[in-house]
Amino acid sequence: xxxxxxxxxxxxxxxxxxxxxxxxxxxxxxxxxxxxxxxxxxxxxxxxxxxxxxxxxxxxxxxxxxxxxxxxxxxxxxxxxxxxxxxxxxxxxxxxxxxxxxxxxxxxxxxxxxxxxxxxxxxxxxxxxxxxxxxxxxxxxxxxxxxxxxxxxxxxxxxxxxxxxxxxxxxxx
Numbered sequence: 621x622x623x624x625x626x627x628x629x630x631x632x633x634x635x636x637x638x639x640x641x642x643x644x645x646x647x648x649x650x651x652x653x654x655x656x657x658x659x660x661x662x663x664x665x666x667x668x669x670x671x672x673x674x675x676x677x678x679x680x681x682x683x684x685x686x687x688x689x690x691x692x693x694x695x696x697x698x699x700x701x702x703x704x705x706x707x708x709x710x711x712x713x714x715x716x717x718x719x720x721x722x723x724x725x726x727x728x729x730x731x732x733x734x735x736x737x738x739x740x741x742x743x744x745x746x747x748x749x750x751x752x753x754x755x756x757x758x759x760x761x762x763x764x765x766x767x768x769x770x771x772x773x774x775x776x777x778x779x780x781x782x783x784x785x786x787x788x789x790x791x792x793x
Contacts, residue, residue, distance in 0.1 A: 625665060625666070626655065626657070626663035626664060626665060627663065627664045627665075627669060628661060628662070628663065628664075629643055629644070629654070629661070629662045629664070631664075632662075632664040632668075632669050632672065635669055636669060636672055636673050636676055637676075638672075638676050642676070643662075643664075643672060644662075646672060646675050646676075646685075647662075649685045649689070650689065651675045651685060651688055651689060651692065652668065652671055652672045652675055653668060654668060655668070675688060675692070678691060681721070681724070682720070682721070682724055683717070683721075687717055690710070690713075690714070736748065
């Protein structure tokens, strides 16, 4: 690996926005790999940094390191794997994790809506326009009747069909 293409752990950590000790932990858990220079220091390629950033995003989304490993294995291209097959126990664990993730999404959407409503009704609604372009139109509207907050257009996110083994219902969440 050429020196100018590699980042030391401190540079990689700063680029990703995580402490260097977290990169060492991810490596210890088998979630990321780092190359080693002649003196034994960790070196990270751009590809390894992007992979570590993905691992960090999964961790920030609330997945355990065990579940991150499973997700990374599922995402990894494997020319010998022709279809997605897994044992029943793993499928049940993934279904449980999916329910947990969906519940987090619902909670986060409620929190986002509450914070957005609060800011829209404050004298600082202009700050929303700095966060995302879709807020600009809403923030430039005159205030509605008392207690009526203009709704921000949301990008429709398709929800996966979920089979809930607890009550045998199938539907979207």
